[in-house]
Amino acid sequence: MGRKIHLLEKFLRTYTNQFSVKDMHRVCTSLGFDFTNDEILSFLESNPLVFPLAKKSYITRAGVFTGEIFSIKPTPREFEQGMVVVGSRCIPFADAEMLPHELSFYSENVKLKSKTGVFDSASAFSFYRLYGEEYIPQYLAMDPVNAELKLEDNDYAVPSRINLSGFDISLLVKKYGFTVGDRLLCCISDWDKGRINVAVVPEHKDKFDPGETGEERYRWYSCFENALLESFKRHGPCSSIEEQLTNVFLENRHLLCSFTCGSVEEYLSRYAKKVAEEPFGVETRLWYKDEEVPAVGEWNRSAMARDVEYDSLDEVQKRFFSIPPFIFDQFILNTLYARTDDLSGIVDMIFPDREVFNEGAEKELLLLLEQRRDILKKNYNWFADRIPGKVRQRAIALFAKVSFLVFKVDNTTGLDDFPQQELVILSQLYGHLLKMLQDIADEAVPEEELQNLHLSLEGMEWNYDEIYGGITAALARSELNRFKVIK
Secondary structure, three states: OHHHHHHHHHHHHHOOOOEEHHHHHHHHHHOOOOOOHHHHHHHHHHOOOEEEOHHHEEEEHHHHHEOOEEEEOOOHHHHHOOEEEOOOOOOOOOOOOOOHHHOEEEEOOEEOOEEEEEEEHHHHHHHOHHHOHHHHHHHHHHOHHHOOOOHHHHOOOOOOEEEEEEEEOHHHHHHHOOOOOOEEEEEEEEOOOOEEEEEEEOOHHHOOOOHHHHHHHHHHHHHHHHHHHHHHHHHOOOOOHHHHHHHHHHHHHHHHOOOOOOOHHHHHHHHOOOEEEEEEOOEEEEEEOOOOOOOOOOOOHHHHOOOOOOOHHHHHHHHHHOOOHHHHHHHHHHHHHOOOOOOHHHHHHHOOOHHHOOHHHHHHHHHHHHHHHHHHHOOOOOOOOHHHHHHHHHHHHHHHHHHHHHHHHHOOOOHHHOOHHHHHHHHHHHHHHHHHHHHHHOOOOOHHHHHHHHHHHHHHHHHHHHHHHHHHHHHHHHHHHOOOOOO
């Protein structure tokens, strides 16, 4: 089964033509998957590697970005060190799951060597800006050239000067006279492997007379800004800057992926008029300049509209099914870590409002938890769980509070009247905790990094305390508004 799943993922990472559900059904059948068309449709609609197109067709990320053109304008400091820093400059074209140092660059089928340079922290942040300022220190820490720095041990504080990895440009200098002021046109040749072709565009002589090409590039920046503004209306702030840019280039690549293209990096630094990097809770998004990024807008209002009239049993069922199964496992493993057989504490954490229960519903839930605990207990090793157990215990305590608040917010109306930044932070806390607990469940966090999660949890707890009052006050107002005075 594992090999079949790998082949299915490989198909989505390498297939570059448009396809239909019927085509995908043939692929699945050839791999031995007995999926219905409805199951395949659901799979495609939820897979981040796939985009829906018109006429019920689909295309993969590889299909969207393979062969499309984007550009990089190296800085004088990069030329001084004979290299180009990769950073976030290949967003959204390259696979976002690949780290910058994992991408490879070629000139006429010759692979350009990797190279390391030393840069000031301000330059480092500018090269990596599309990841969001809040994530840049983590990306710098994951670069092998900074392994000795151990940024994670110093709360990810970036020193004034730091090593950055990239690719050597000596071949380009020697063969094409690549120099300060020139540009690189880039093209993804193999999305799955992160292979990128580069070509030199000599522009250093056009500094004072940009000519026709320069005028075309100015128009590119105007076109790009208009595409961003349209994306804000249609998609809102998205889940990341990378997703925002993916939508923009997906919908406008026939206009933006041209031989006279500029770069997102240059646009933000020099040409942006109506767009800026704005705070979005504890993260950063591209948004209207000097405007607060809201949690609710036309892009999600209809999806968030709900009927909030439900009885107690309905609430138990909705709450139960809103929590992923692996989270319940983490709650149960926490009781094994704490060496207690009392599962009622899990019910208390998931359902603080115990009045929603009738006696039968609570007994049924406890029975399900007991059955699952008996299964998990067979392979549980307390000694191996000592360090993960400490992190899990703290994470699920916060997750219980955050997810219950999310549940209450999701089942109310009038979210436009809620404090928007508090809603954003609540959503981000939920996502980060879900990811943390998933990594712990998958044993994806190295033991030496588990201690660092305590620092992250401390910040999350502080953020939760900061937003709790504003959201609960808004919930109380929303509840009052449901009652009307009958005359």
